[in-house]
Amino acid sequence: MKDEKIQILDKTFKPFIRHERIMETIDNVAERINTDFRGCTDVPVILCVLNGSIPFTGELLQRLDFPCQLISIKLSSYQGTKSTGTVLNIMGLTSSVRGRRVIICEDIVDSGNTIVALQEMLLDKEGASEVRICTLLLKPEVYDKPVKLDYVGMEIPNAFIVGFGLDYNEQGRNIKDIYVIEE
Numbered sequence: 001m002k003d004e005k006i007q008i009l010d011k012t013f014k015p016f017i018r019h020e021r022i023m024e025t026i027d028n029v030a031e032r033i034n035t036d037f038r039g040c041t042d043v044p045v046i047l048c049v050l051n052g053s054i055p056f057t058g059e060l061l062q063r064l065d066f067p068c069q070l071i072s073i074k075l076s077s078y079q080g081t082k083s084t085g086t087v088l089n090i091m092g093l094t095s096s097v098r099g100r101r102v103i104i105c106e107d108i109v110d111s112g113n114t115i116v117a118l119q120e121m122l123l124d125k126e127g128a129s130e131v132r133i134c135t136l137l138l139k140p141e142v143y144d145k146p147v148k149l150d151y152v153g154m155e156i157p158n159a160f161i162v163g164f165g166l167d168y169n170e171q172g173r174n175i176k177d178i179y180v181i182e183e
């Protein structure tokens with residue numbers, strides 16, 4: 001990782017989590033999921049929450065060693081650096097999950113609005129048989145939902161971050177490492 005700060009639009013960000021550390025975290029999450037699903041007789045669905053979770057889901061998928069199907073959905077609750085509190089379904093599921101076990105793959109859980117609304121929708125409306133939640137990052141100071149998060153990669157303080165899929169107004173998703181905003 002370069003030690004330099006980076007500029008995205010009007011904000012400055014400083015180095016926060018190195019790519020190598022992100023990979024170790026994903027190794028660890030994958031191992032926990034493999035332990036729970038290895039030898040399964042169904043084909044669980046890995047649900048990528050677009051766009052932020054593309055890099056995470058891509059890395060995770062390569063480490064899973066049971067038969068699984070990749071499906072995507074696009075949701076949005078963020079504008080700039082703040083959560084709007086309303087979760088919008090921008091693009092529906094790319095395939096049905098009826099009767100299937102689903103593992104939601106999120107880049108980050110902040111207030112939890114997105115993940116809780118999504119889990120509810122998958123169970124009540126889409127007919128999934130079980131929904132587990134997997135997130136690379138969690139902001140525990142902000143998360144205030146009673147819903148259990150099954151697989152959490154790493155807990156981070158409540159600060160706005162970019163990189164490895166995470167964006168600031170759609171920019172920064174392509175950065176290999178994760179950077180934190182400089183206040």
Ligand code: IMP
Pocket residue numbers: 052077078083106107108109110111112113114115159160161162166167168
């Ligand atoms: P929640 O609904 O408040 O839990 O927000 C979750 C979504 O907001 C994530 O899927 C991200 O897309 C986005 N998000 C939350 N925190 C950050 C951040 O620090 N940087 C960039 N995006 C974030």
Ligand code: MG
Pocket residue numbers: 049050051052053107108
């Ligand atoms: Mg997201």
